[in-house]
Amino acid sequence: MARNRQLIQLIDELRAEAGQAVSSSVGVDKIPALKQIIRRTQETLYDDFDWPHLRIQPVKQLSAGQRYYDLPANMDYERIEEVVVWYSGHPHPLVREITFSDYSQYDSEEGERSEPALKWDIRDTGAGEQIEIWPVPSSNSSKLQFKGLRRLGGLIDDSDTADLDNHLIVLFAAAEILSRQKSPDAQAKLAAANSRYAKLKGRAKGASRTVVMGGGHRSNAYQHGRPIIRVG
Numbered sequence: 001m002a003r004n005r006q007l008i009q010l011i012d013e014l015r016a017e018a019g020q021a022v023s024s025s026v027g028v029d030k031i032p033a034l035k036q037i038i039r040r041t042q043e044t045l046y047d048d049f050d051w052p053h054l055r056i057q058p059v060k061q062l063s064a065g066q067r068y069y070d071l072p073a074n075m076d077y078e079r080i081e082e083v084v085v086w087y088s089g090h091p092h093p094l095v096r097e098i099t100f101s102d103y104s105q106y107d108s109e110e111g112e113r114s115e116p117a118l119k120w121d122i123r124d125t126g127a128g129e130q131i132e133i134w135p136v137p138s139s140n141s142s143k144l145q146f147k148g149l150r151r152l153g154g155l156i157d158d159s160d161t162a163d164l165d166n167h168l169i170v171l172f173a174a175a176e177i178l179s180r181q182k183s184p185d186a187q188a189k190l191a192a193a194n195s196r197y198a199k200l201k202g203r204a205k206g207a208s209r210t211v212v213m214g215g216g217h218r219s220n221a222y223q224h225g226r227p228i229i230r231v232g
Helices: 007-015 027-047 100-105 166-180 186-204
Strands: 060-061 069-071 077-089 088-092 119-123 129-134 141-150
Touching: 007 027, 007 166, 027 166, 069 166
Parallel strands: none
Antiparallel strands: 060 141, 069 129, 077 088, 077 141, 119 129
C-alpha cells in the first residue's frame, strides 16, 4: 500500500493510467478537472469504509461545570465510533443522545452536576458543532476518550498528500475518465480498482476481534467488575 502520495504525483499517475500525456507542458487546461476527480474519488472511498490507519483516540479533559466542549482536533464528528469517560481509573462507555427526560433528572440549564458522565451528543452551539456532556461534571477528575476517524486531507495544493492508497484512487479515477471517453479499457480498469479495493479492505479487517456465536466478542474491556459510586 502506498499512501501519502502528493497530489501532483497522483495527477501524473492518473494521466498514465488514463492514456494521457504525462508531460507537464501538455494538457495543462485539464489539470483542474483531474484534481477534482482525484479529490472526489478519495472522499468517496473515505466515506465508504472505516479505514483503520485513519482511526484516532484523542483524550479531552472534563471541567467542573462545563457542559460543552470543542471536538478533538482533526476528528470527523460524523465518524465518531465510541466515547468513554475515564472515571476512577476505568473507562465507562457513554450513550449518544441526551433527551428531555434526562434533563428532568439532572437539569444542565440549571447547573445541576453529577459524575461520572453518562451521555453525549453533538450540538450546534452557535460557534459550530460541539460535544455536550450529560450530566454536567461536578469536578475536574474525569476525562473523555474518543475513538473514530480523523478528517480527510483536502488535496488542494500540489504538495498535499493523499490519506488513502494511491493506486486505489488512481484506478477508480482512471476508470471514470475512460468510461466518459467510452474507451474499451474502462471495464478492465474498473475491475482492477475493485480487486485492489477488496484486497485492501480484507487486509484491514485481518486483525479484527473474533466473535463467538451467541457469545459476542471474546473480551470486553469494560467488564472490570467494579461498582460506580455516583457523585452528585
